[in-house]
Amino acid sequence: MALLTYSSTIPFSSSSSPSSLSSRRFPATPFRTHVSGPLNPWRFRSRLPRPHAPTRAKATLTVDSPATGDASSRNGPPRVLLEVKDLKAVIKESGQEILRGVNLTIHGGEVHAIMGKNGSGKSTFSKVLVGHQDYDVTGGSVLFKDQNLLEMEPEERSHVGLFMSFQTPVEIPGVSNFDFLLMAFNARRKNHGLPPVEPLEFYSLVTPKVASLNMNPKFLDRNVNEGFSGGEKKRNEILQLAVLEADLAILDEIDSGLDVDALQDVAKAVNGLLTPNNSVLIITHYQRLLECIKPSYVHIMEDGMIVRTGDVSLAEQLEREGYRGISMS
Numbered sequence: 001m002a003l004l005t006y007s008s009t010i011p012f013s014s015s016s017s018p019s020s021l022s023s024r025r026f027p028a029t030p031f032r033t034h035v036s037g038p039l040n041p042w043r044f045r046s047r048l049p050r051p052h053a054p055t056r057a058k059a060t061l062t063v064d065s066p067a068t069g070d071a072s073s074r075n076g077p078p079r080v081l082l083e084v085k086d087l088k089a090v091i092k093e094s095g096q097e098i099l100r101g102v103n104l105t106i107h108g109g110e111v112h113a114i115m116g117k118n119g120s121g122k123s124t125f126s127k128v129l130v131g132h133q134d135y136d137v138t139g140g141s142v143l144f145k146d147q148n149l150l151e152m153e154p155e156e157r158s159h160v161g162l163f164m165s166f167q168t169p170v171e172i173p174g175v176s177n178f179d180f181l182l183m184a185f186n187a188r189r190k191n192h193g194l195p196p197v198e199p200l201e202f203y204s205l206v207t208p209k210v211a212s213l214n215m216n217p218k219f220l221d222r223n224v225n226e227g228f229s230g231g232e233k234k235r236n237e238i239l240q241l242a243v244l245e246a247d248l249a250i251l252d253e254i255d256s257g258l259d260v261d262a263l264q265d266v267a268k269a270v271n272g273l274l275t276p277n278n279s280v281l282i283i284t285h286y287q288r289l290l291e292c293i294k295p296s297y298v299h300i301m302e303d304g305m306i307v308r309t310g311d312v313s314l315a316e317q318l319e320r321e322g323y324r325g326i327s328m329s
């Protein structure tokens, strides 16, 4: 029996599956989607239209998230996208506490960066936000666009506009990038009450995004991340983000493994996606990424808490003086 295991960003588990499949068939997690052979949603793998094929697509096709462009963000102060209060979480298996009271508020239009020593809890924080199965939340609250994020299944979190790019994107043998993106895109549209788009129409949406990332269009026809280099995987993550147009994108060490040109391409693509309504949370060790994607705020995490917040000068100081040079008090 074929077994597909995926652990990455896109509409996660059941959201990527055809509507005929009950979400109860899938673990409520974006990180392990086991799809058995007979139910394999990828079986209707579509053929990519040839580049010369006539297109009838509208150039402005989007997911049309109802969350974007609401009255408050158009006319009033920036809306609060994410409000994390005193978030505490433990490793499910061992009960070890990793997050010990994280507080963070992100408004539309802001770029936040979280830095911190290895093992300080940055990735755990991001994984708890998307509902990773390895952790239990033991305290605090998380509102995302005024909704209780902690009550949502991982795929619901994706549907309401949360996207996460993982440190190590996972490969999906046998599933083409194009099919994967199309399915994720249509899953999100369905959640917003919109009809699915056909492959040909989607092709004309996705190809400019591929071009803007300086990716070879052949990557669309390759299996998701299979055989991709580290940098290609990271670009592919940003392609997923570009297709899904999330309200909040969490990018965990998106700069690791990128060469200088790739870093520029990825940064350009991320900057191009930023609007007054959406936001990016970057986890990084290096200021070089923050030179390309300018953060509104830089936070330092230590021992499961955000212990210091500043502007980009904090990252510059960190680069110069290391953590020893930064007073955490």
Ligand SMILES: Nc1ncnc2c1ncn2[C@@H]1O[C@H](COP(=O)(O)OP(=O)(O)OP(=O)(O)O)[C@@H](O)[C@H]1O
Pocket: 091, 098, 116, 117, 118, 119, 120, 121, 122, 123, 124, 125, 134
């Ligand atoms: N599923 C898990 N099982 C066991 N330990 C875990 C698990 N998840 C996190 N940890 C531990 O929690 C601590 C925080 O890990 P985390 O990955 O969040 O750190 P980080 O700040 O992202 O580190 P880095 O900068 O090295 O990526 C580490 O000591 C890690 O070993």
